[in-house]
Amino acid sequence: MQDTIVSIRNLSKTYAGGFKALKQVNLDIRRGEIIALLGPNGAGKTTLISTICGLVNPSEGQVLVDGFDIIRDFRKTRSLIGLVPQELTTDAFESVLSTVTFSRGLFGKAPDPAHIEAVLRDLSLWEKRNNKIITLSGGMKRRLLIAKALSHEPRVLFLDEPTAGVDVELRKDMWALVRRLRDSGVTIILTTHYIEEAEEIADRIGIITRGELLLVEDKSELMRKLGKKQLIMDLLQPLADIPDTLAHYTLALSADGLQLTHTYDSQGADADITALLDDLRRVGIHFKDIRTTQSSLEEIFVKLVEEAR
Amino acid sequence: MNWYAIKAIYKFEMARTRRTLLQSIVAPVISTSLYFVVFGAAIGGRIQEVEGVSYGAFIVPGLIMLSLLTNSISNASFGIYFPKFSGTIYELLSAPVSMFEAVLGYVGAAASKSLILGTIILATSALFVPLQIAHPFVMILFLLLTCITFSLFGFIIGIWADNFEKLQLIPMLIVTPLVFLGGSFYSASMLSPFWQTVTLFNPVLYLISGFRWSFYELADVSIAVSLGMILMFLLACIGTVWWIFKTGYHIKK
Numbered sequence: 411m412q413d414t415i416v417s418i419r420n421l422s423k424t425y426a427g428g429f430k431a432l433k434q435v436n437l438d439i440r441r442g443e444i445i446a447l448l449g450p451n452g453a454g455k456t457t458l459i460s461t462i463c464g465l466v467n468p469s470e471g472q473v474l475v476d477g478f479d480i481i482r483d484f485r486k487t488r489s490l491i492g493l494v495p496q497e498l499t500t501d502a503f504e505s506v507l508s509t510v511t512f513s514r515g516l517f518g519k520a521p522d523p524a525h526i527e528a529v530l531r532d533l534s535l536w537e538k539r540n541n542k543i544i545t546l547s548g549g550m551k552r553r554l555l556i557a558k559a560l561s562h563e564p565r566v567l568f569l570d571e572p573t574a575g576v577d578v579e580l581r582k583d584m585w586a587l588v589r590r591l592r593d594s595g596v597t598i599i600l601t602t603h604y605i606e607e608a609e610e611i612a613d614r615i616g617i618i619t620r621g622e623l624l625l626v627e628d629k630s631e632l633m634r635k636l637g638k639k640q641l642i643m644d645l646l647q648p649l650a651d652i653p654d655t656l657a658h659y660t661l662a663l664s665a666d667g668l669q670l671t672h673t674y675d676s677q678g679a680d681a682d683i684t685a686l687l688d689d690l691r692r693v694g695i696h697f698k699d700i701r702t703t704q705s706s707l708e709e710i711f712v713k714l715v716e717e718a719r
Numbered sequence: 720m721n722w723y724a725i726k727a728i729y730k731f732e733m734a735r736t737r738r739t740l741l742q743s744i745v746a747p748v749i750s751t752s753l754y755f756v757v758f759g760a761a762i763g764g765r766i767q768e769v770e771g772v773s774y775g776a777f778i779v780p781g782l783i784m785l786s787l788l789t790n791s792i793s794n795a796s797f798g799i800y801f802p803k804f805s806g807t808i809y810e811l812l813s814a815p816v817s818m819f820e821a822v823l824g825y826v827g828a829a830a831s832k833s834l835i836l837g838t839i840i841l842a843t844s845a846l847f848v849p850l851q852i853a854h855p856f857v858m859i860l861f862l863l864l865t866c867i868t869f870s871l872f873g874f875i876i877g878i879w880a881d882n883f884e885k886l887q888l889i890p891m892l893i894v895t896p897l898v899f900l901g902g903s904f905y906s907a908s909m910l911s912p913f914w915q916t917v918t919l920f921n922p923v924l925y926l927i928s929g930f931r932w933s934f935y936e937l938a939d940v941s942i943a944v945s946l947g948m949i950l951m952f953l954l955a956c957i958g959t960v961w962w963i964f965k966t967g968y969h970i971k972k
């Protein structure tokens with residue numbers, strides 16, 4: 411049996427204005443996994459995280475962290491959790507070292523300069539420890555927020571859109587850090603609206619839209635389901651029919667006979683584009699242009715929502 | 720109790736004061752000195768004495784109260800309002816910190832600052848006028864109660880305010896007028912009977928009267944009534960804070 415660290419049961423949130431941001435969410439997060447919550451803007455990702463972390467009062471339902479209730483045993487659950495918020499909200503005139511030291515104290519831990527130093531070094535901020543926060547770049551501020559969240563040695567780390575406004579280099583470093591943390595036993599929950607990002611880092615992916623958690627799957631399983639691609643070929647001469655020799659490909663011809671579309675699964679066995687192109691040449695089909703498209707996240711959501719009905 | 724958190728908040732707030740030393744300590748000292756020049760020299764030249772005490776010395780307790788009230792309120796209200804405004808409050812809300820502990824940290828720091836400020840103004844005053852303190856313990860008690868009570872009051876304002884205007888509203892429109900009309904610069908006995916009665920509805924009068932009594936044994940109302948009033952106000956503030964936390968009013972969504 412999988413060991414659950416965060417258990418979300420029938421969680422709903424209705425904001426003061428009457429907007430339902432979460433609808434009966436159920437989710438078990440496994441100890442030591444990296445789980446990505448994937449969903450478009452406004453899906454309710456931040457609301458979900460904020461509720462677990464104590465920033466938003468739940469309207470309905472229950473959340474347990476390591477078996478403790480987030481409301482009744484808030485001291486216990488919150489000392490287990492670290493949160494890196496979506497927005498770069500920091501003080502301005504504090505120094506890097508003092509703000510990270512402050513965070514550790516706030517979470518009720520005895521001072522441990524050696525740990526703070528290790529965290530700052532890990533995030534390449536040690537050289538900047540005496541700088542005022544206001545002098546840091548956006549990427550450094552993001553790392554500072556991570557350092558603050560790690561200052562009290564949390565067992566569960568929430569990263570809300572950690573790569574927003576972050577350059578490629580830093581993103582790579584961040585994923586390396588996330589993996590190191592996972593290897594040290596920290597459970598990581600991150601949100602993103604990029605499917606590639608979820609694919610790159612997560613063990614499991616939960617898809618959330620309009621306040622509903624549509625499904626949670628192992629990444630490989632989900633990618634197989636969602637990774638449909640299309641190869642679109644504009645033909646030189648109109649084609650009357652698709653030749654029988656090509657029948658084993660999933661091909662579709664447009665009404666005017668000028669466009670041939672091949673739908674395939676980017677991970678599966680039918681992804682052999684070279685073979686298809688060879689076969690096309692062999693039967694004398696020539697094209698003037700060729701391109702691929704990937705189903706966008708929007709389309710995937712639409713599909714999933716339709717399937718969910 | 721999460722003592723580390725209380726200490727962290729307290730230290731954070733005190734560090735903020737050190738960074739804004741000019742604004743939080745030097746400015747009040749200068750304005751106090753100005754009051755002495757304006758009220759002491761200009762008006763004092765005409766009034767000379769109030770009930771046996773030189774006018775300059777007479778206004779010292781009122782001046783200290785004026786600074787304590789306005790600074791306690793502005794320190795505490797800004798201390799909690801600013802994280803709400805900048806968004807850094809997320810950290811406090813996600814931390815294993817009860818609201819009681821947050822109040823101890825924020826209000827404790829604001830009250831400490833006011834206490835330091837009160838002491839500095841007292842020392843500054845001693846440079847201008849001969850001071851005597853008849854009841855030092857009562858004086859300290861009033862100082863402490865006032866700092867704590869009005870820091871709590873400021874905390875409430877900071878929680879309630881959702882923009883900078885609201886943050887300034889109550890201090891500007893209510894507290895400052897009440898202090899000026901509460902006998903900082905005159906004795907209620909100098910007013911006509913009608914205005915004396917009106918003044919009795921001003922809660923600040925009781926504070927200043929009690930505080931002044933601890934210096935010169937001069938009071939508009941009895942010291943017991945003054946103490947009772949400040950304690951009542953303290954309880955009202957504690958009750959309000961308790962209610963705010965009970966309802967999660969204005970902090971969590």
Ligand SMILES: Nc1ncnc2c1ncn2[C@@H]1O[C@H](COP(=O)(O)OP(=O)(O)O)[C@@H](O)[C@H]1O
Pocket residue numbers: 425426427429431449450451452453454455456457458972
């Ligand atoms: N404080 C709030 N009051 C009312 N509605 C809100 C509030 N915060 C968020 N919402 C709404 O809830 C929905 C989900 O928001 P959010 O959780 O931030 O989504 P995401 O993080 O997935 O982009 C959005 O439609 C947003 O407008």
Ligand SMILES: [Mg+2]
Pocket residue numbers: 455456457496570571
């Ligand atoms: Mg969000």
